[in-house]
Amino acid sequence: MEPTARIIDPCRALAAHQAPSLSAILEVAGQVELSGTDLDALALPDHDQPYGRRVLLADPRLEVMIATWTPGITCAPHDHGGSVGGVRVLRGRARHRIYTIRDGELVLCREHITSPGEVLSFGPNLIHSMSSEDPDTPLMTLHFYTGAIEMMLVYTESETLAVDGSCGAWVPEDPADILGRVSGVLARDDLVSRLGLHTAASPAVD
Ligand SMILES: [Fe+2]
Numbered sequence: 001m002e003p004t005a006r007i008i009d010p011c012r013a014l015a016a017h018q019a020p021s022l023s024a025i026l027e028v029a030g031q032v033e034l035s036g037t038d039l040d041a042l043a044l045p046d047h048d049q050p051y052g053r054r055v056l057l058a059d060p061r062l063e064v065m066i067a068t069w070t071p072g073i074t075c076a077p078h079d080h081g082g083s084v085g086g087v088r089v090l091r092g093r094a095r096h097r098i099y100t101i102r103d104g105e106l107v108l109c110r111e112h113i114t115s116p117g118e119v120l121s122f123g124p125n126l127i128h129s130m131s132s133e134d135p136d137t138p139l140m141t142l143h144f145y146t147g148a149i150e151m152m153l154v155y156t157e158s159e160t161l162a163v164d165g166s167c168g169a170w171v172p173e174d175p176a177d178i179l180g181r182v183s184g185v186l187a188r189d190d191l192v193s194r195l196g197l198h199t200a201a202s203p204a205v206d
Pocket residue numbers: 078079080128169
């Protein structure tokens with residue numbers, strides 16, 4: 001069976017549910033088995049960005065994407081538009097940083113190096129960043145997001161940006177993908193209110 005089919009077939013079953021549960025997503029994420037040859041075939045580098053995106057499934061209930069990370073480039077701290085899901089480390093190791101907003105600042109509250117095959121889970125309010133930790137084995141990760149992400153937040157040194165949900169975790173090159181931007185660090189609800197943006201309700205999860 002083709003490597004993409006081995007990932008997509010169980011994901012389609014997940015997407016058949018109105019709201020795929022986080023526990024079911026994490027179970028599927030943990031069961032994915034891909035050889036080095038499979039990973040070579042699935043890799044899609046983008047050396048100008050923190051990672052290249054290969055979208056495997058873009059179902060309104062579940063998006064599945066493989067990220068092929070560029071060594072030496074950390075993605076911007078970001079959220080996932082209220083989505084919940086998981087990230088499976090397929091190859092290499094990730095430096096994973098989790099942030100919180102305190103007194104108008106983005107504060108690093110946890111940082112760790114992932115283990116081989118580790119599955120990270122995230123809730124609707126997670127703000128995080130990742131990078132490839134092992135220079136000899138560039139990181140590849142498999143991402144699961146519930147619901148269609150309408151808009152996500154990306155944080156730079158000085159701004160909070162609302163960007164189209166199809167973007168990666170960096171400032172988009174195409175200005176049309178930037179839905180709004182404000183100075184400083186804003187939480188999602190505050191940014192939506194400030195910019196008068198309309199967003200769909202967050203997907204329900206178990
Ligand atoms: Fe992320």
